[in-house]
Amino acid sequence: xxxxxxxxxxxxxxxxxxxxxxxxxxxxxxxxxxxxxxxxxxxxxxxxxxxxxxxxxxxxxxxxxxxxxxxxxxxxxxxxxxxxxxxxxxxxxxxxxxxxxxxxxxxxxxxxxxxxxxxxxxxxxxxxxxxxxxxxxxxxxxxxxxxxxxxxxxxxxxxxxxxxxxxxxxxxxxxxxxxxxxxxxxxxxxxxxxxxxxxxxxxxxxxxxxxxxxxxxxxxxxxxxxxxxxxxxxxxxxxxxxxxxxxxxxxxxxxxxxxxxxxxxxxxxxxxxxxxxxxxxxxxxxxxxxxxxxxxxxxxxxxxxxxxxxxxxxxxxxxxxxxxxxxxxxxxxxxxxxxxxxxxxxxxxxxxxxxxxxxxxxxxxxxxxxxxxxxxxxxxxxxxxxxxxxxxxxxxxxxxxxxxxxxxxxxxxxxxxxxxxxxx
DNA sequence: CGGTAACCTGGGAT
DNA sequence: AATCCCAGGTTAC
Numbered sequence: 001x002x003x004x005x006x007x008x009x010x011x012x013x014x015x016x017x018x019x020x021x022x023x024x025x026x027x028x029x030x031x032x033x034x035x036x037x038x039x040x041x042x043x044x045x046x047x048x049x050x051x052x053x054x055x056x057x058x059x060x061x062x063x064x065x066x067x068x069x070x071x072x073x074x075x076x077x078x079x080x081x082x083x084x085x086x087x088x089x090x091x092x093x094x095x096x097x098x099x100x101x102x103x104x105x106x107x108x109x110x111x112x113x114x115x116x117x118x119x120x121x122x123x124x125x126x127x128x129x130x131x132x133x134x135x136x137x138x139x140x141x142x143x144x145x146x147x148x149x150x151x152x153x154x155x156x157x158x159x160x161x162x163x164x165x166x167x168x169x170x171x172x173x174x175x176x177x178x179x180x181x182x183x184x185x186x187x188x189x190x191x192x193x194x195x196x197x198x199x200x201x202x203x204x205x206x207x208x209x210x211x212x213x214x215x216x217x218x219x220x221x222x223x224x225x226x227x228x229x230x231x232x233x234x235x236x237x238x239x240x241x242x243x244x245x246x247x248x249x250x251x252x253x254x255x256x257x258x259x260x261x262x263x264x265x266x267x268x269x270x271x272x273x274x275x276x277x278x279x280x281x282x283x284x285x286x287x288x289x290x291x292x293x294x295x296x297x298x299x300x301x302x303x304x305x306x307x308x309x310x311x312x313x314x315x316x317x318x319x320x321x322x323x324x325x326x327x328x329x330x331x332x333x334x335x336x337x338x339x340x341x342x343x344x345x346x347x348x349x350x351x352x353x354x355x356x357x358x359x360x361x362x363x364x365x366x367x368x369x370x371x372x373x374x375x376x377x378x379x380x381x382x383x384x385x386x387x388x389x390x391x392x393x394x395x396x397x398x399x400x401x402x403x404x405x406x407x408x409x410x411x412x413x414x415x416x417x418x419x420x421x422x423x424x
Numbered sequence: 425c426g427g428t429a430a431c432c433t434g435g436g437a438t
Numbered sequence: 439a440a441t442c443c444c445a446g447g448t449t450a451c
Contacts (some may be wrong), residue, residue, distance in 0.1 A: 109446060222447035228433070229446090274432025279448085320448045341446040362426065389446075 090138065090145040091161055093168060097142040098179045100172060101203025102135055108390050109226070110207055110330045112217055112233040113254070117247030125246045127253050128171045129210070131164040132243040150244050173208040178383070185384045188376055191351045192384060195391030204387045207330055211298035213254040214331035215313075218323045219279050228272070235271045236280070239263060257294040260284040279318025286316055298332075306334045321363055325370075329382040337382045338373045340366035343392040344385060348372060 106114040106124050117125040123136040134147040148164050169175070182202045186193040196202065220232040240255035261284035268277035287294025301309045309332055313324035322341055328334035338344065340361065348369045349357040356365060370381075377384035 218446090221445095223431080223445065224447080225434080225445040227435085227445095269432080272433065275430095275448090276432075318448065322447060326446080339446070343446060360427075364425085392446095 088147055090136070090147050091165060092138065093144040093146060093165065093172070093174070095144040095172060095174055096179075097137065097144075098202045099174075099177070100144055100205050101199075101201070102137070102144075104199060104204040104390060105207065106135075108204070108386075108393065110326070110386070111209060111214075112220075112226070112230045113213070113237060115247065115249045115251075117249065125249065125251065127237070127240075127243050127251050128164070129167045130241075130243070130253055131160065131167055132246070132251050133164055133168065134246065135168075149246060171208055171210075173206060176206075176380075176383075178202060178205050181380050181383055182387075185377055185387070188378075189384070191347070192377075192388060195388055199387070199390065204390055206335070206383050206386050208333065209331040210254065211301070211327065211331040212257055212295050214327050215283070215298065215316075215319075216254075216260065216280060218326045218330075219283060219318050220273070220276055221326070222276065222279075222318065222320075222323065224276075232271070232273055232276070235268075235273075236260070257284055257287045261288045276318065282317035283319065301328075302332050306336055309334055310337070321366060329386075335380045335382050336374055338370035338385050339382075339389075340369045341389075343389055345369065347388050347392060352376070 102122060102124055106126075107116070111126075114124045114126040117123050117134060118136070121136050121139070123134050125132070125134040127133075130150075131148060132150045134149065136145060136147070137143065138145045146164065146168055148161055150160075179202060182196060186196055216236055217229075217233050220229050220236070224232075237252045237254055239259050240252040243251045243253055245251070260280065263281060263284070265277045265281045268280055271277075273280065284294075287297065290297035301312060304312070306328060309328045310321065310324045313319050313327055314321065319327075322339050325334075325337045325339035328337035329339060340348075342361070345361045345366075349359075352372050353369065356368070359365065373381040373385055
């Protein structure tokens with residue numbers, strides 16, 4: 001039954017709507033599942049969430065931390081002495097700790113754009129669309145909250161708090177009830193239960209990123225390490241509009257495809273991209289040739305089937321099955337997509353398909369692995385895979401926290417880092 | 425169609 | 439100190 005879909009994928013390859021196929025070599029949808037997707041979802045994920053989770057509307061008054069309305073001035077006269085959360089105008093989001101753990105979601109390999117701008121309380125900052133936001137948890141509450149701090153107040157009037165909240169709920173995939181999934185996954189697989197327990201309480205959530213942003217990030221990820229990926233992605237972000245400075249980091253809105261298409265390969269090579277420089281430039285130009293400029297073409301993939309999505313993405317230079325699956329899962333609503341990399345391969349041969357141990361990972365075998373995940377975990381298999389992937393990361397690396405230069409006294413040129421174990 | 429070797433770079437291990 | 443190996447892969451033989 002696997003072969004049906006394999007043939008299906010090959011046929012898709014030559015779909016007239018796609019760019020002319022390269023000479024050969026079926027770079028098939030390695031991470032696609034052969035399981036026919038029932039009821040293809042379009043934009044919104046399945047599993048109707050509780051009304052309270054349906055966002056973009058302000059949360060109940062009980063969750064509002066600051067007594068004053070959001071339209072008041074940003075810094076009350078008495079705010080000099082102690083900057084509490086309230087003084088900074090944090091705005092609550094409808095996500096509990098069980099639904100979203102920041103350290104298990106932001107710095108664990110699905111995005112490379114967030115920066116830790118505070119250690120205690122733990123705080124992360126990044127641009128979400130045009131909004132420069134920090135995320136943290138309110139004290140004495142397990143609710144998440146965000147702080148909006150674009151440079152120019154005029155460009156972010158009070159109304160944009162609502163816009164930022166809506167953008168965040170979308171970005172954080174807030175409508176998908178993660179806690180329910182974990183119950184299901186824990187019952188389905190002992191290995192998942194073990195990893196989930198070790199990670200403590202849940203909250204490893206799959207994001208719903210902007211497809212352009214996601215694509216160019218994972219273009220940088222091939223045969224590479226996290227530190228350098230972050231550096232490269234940060235370089236790309238620098239081509240976008242400046243949004244502001246937080247914690248010593250200057251944040252930019254992620255650049256448009258059009259802007260990226262004007263960057264030269266040599267410029268990127270000098271920035272340390274290596275052979276990926278030509279992937280970035282090539283993909284940007286390839287996208288510009290699409291009707292609507294590429295961003296639209298990518299966005300429309302959200303309405304397509306997983307196999308077709310993988311197939312389409314693989315026409316872009318530098319995008320293979322694994323990177324395509326990452327983009328599908330982390331930005332295109334393809335919750336069944338399973339990025340099969342070395343870590344997932346290890347998990348699969350160790351716990352799920354021991355008969356494959358010792359073999360090398362081929363595109364066909366990664367389909368087998370993806371199928372095994374979907375057979376075990378179902379429609380949201382990609383979310384389970386994400387947790388198992390995190391479980392493969394070195395425990396000490398899960399929350400590697402940078403210490404600021406004033407407290408760290410780095411002995412060498414490189415930044416000192418301090419490892420902080422998660423939970424307790 | 426499966427196996428293999430380059431491909432840029434930088435950090436850590438030997 | 440010189441080399442090797444690896445890092446969430448993709449591409450070309």
